[in-house]
């Protein structure tokens with residue numbers, strides 16, 4: 001609300017990919033937020049025009065280009081994509097203020113309808129092959145590499161009853177797979193350079209890049 | 211707003227409330243003309259977006275009328291509708307509208323009397339609450355922006 005206060009005409013942009021399946025920033029959420037913002041502004045005694053548009057993807061320049069015919073008619077853009085989408089729009093349209101309408105929280109999976117939990121932190125050097133397919137980086141509160149801490153109780157992490165202990169899960173799974181030797185093996189301290197420790201990361205596919 | 215006549219939108223399930231409205235008609239029961247009925251195939255089909263847009267266009271009250279618990283033609287559409295109504299109520303509060311302007315009710319197809327009663331009660335309740343601030347803002351000429359946007 002604070003972001004858009006100074007403006008009379010804004011464009012609210014959704015994204016048809018990840019944020020749509022997470023029910024956070026797809027066409028429907030754009031509609032809901034546009035109505036909500038419009039009503040809140042009306043209630044405050046002001047007026048605003050909110051145009052709605054949802055792109056196929058906001059993280060690819062080809063799709064962001066679609067906004068060209070709409071951009072001149074608005075004073076600011078609010079994006080319901082993840083942070084990548086917001087930044088793509090900001091990069092493309094240098095003279096338009098762009099605001100995020102979401103907080104991008106994590107890479108996760110849906111446990112069941114309407115419930116999402118964190119699964120991966122993009123550490124750049126995947127350990128899942130060693131840990132029975134359960135990530136100790138994203139799912140252990142202490143990111144331990146060699147078994148649980150003393151707080152692991154009855155399968156729960158010490159941070160709360162509703163959080164599974166990643167290491168309890170790993171142990172159960174390795175047992176079921178007959179791979180207990182993986183558990184016993186000592187994993188050395190993790191090299192965080194591929195995990196962001198050496199600055200922003202970039203992937204270049206020589207065969208694709210132009 | 212003098213002589214305030216509330217605008218109430220009722221999303222009525224085809225298998226219960228909508229038929230109950232018919233029943234009310236054939237029983238010659240009267241209910242306030244303020245209630246605008248929108249027939250839906252199931253109360254579970256009513257999306258948050260439909261409800262919010264109704265308020266955005268100036269409705270003073272909205273209710274979703276589904277089948278009695280356990281009687282949904284599509285198993286649990288009415289339960290889903292109730293949960294959705296609950297979450298939209300919270301959203302309305304966030305926007306600054308009273309959540310009580312939105313209700314979920316249940317009835318069976320034979321309950322013509324209950325249909326008329328709900329329609330009357332809702333109209334009276336909203337009449338007491340007064341016009342929604344959005345209704346007021348739209349009536350006050352703030353609608354130009356929205357009209358320009360063709361919404």
Ligand code: SF4
Pocket residue numbers: 119120121122123124125126127128135136137138
């Ligand atoms: S080990 Fe690293 S890459 Fe693999 S799931 Fe965990 S955070 Fe993601």
Ligand code: SF4
Pocket residue numbers: 139140141142143144147148149150151152153156157158159164165166167168
């Ligand atoms: S209880 Fe388990 S998940 Fe929690 S910090 Fe300790 S080892 Fe990690």
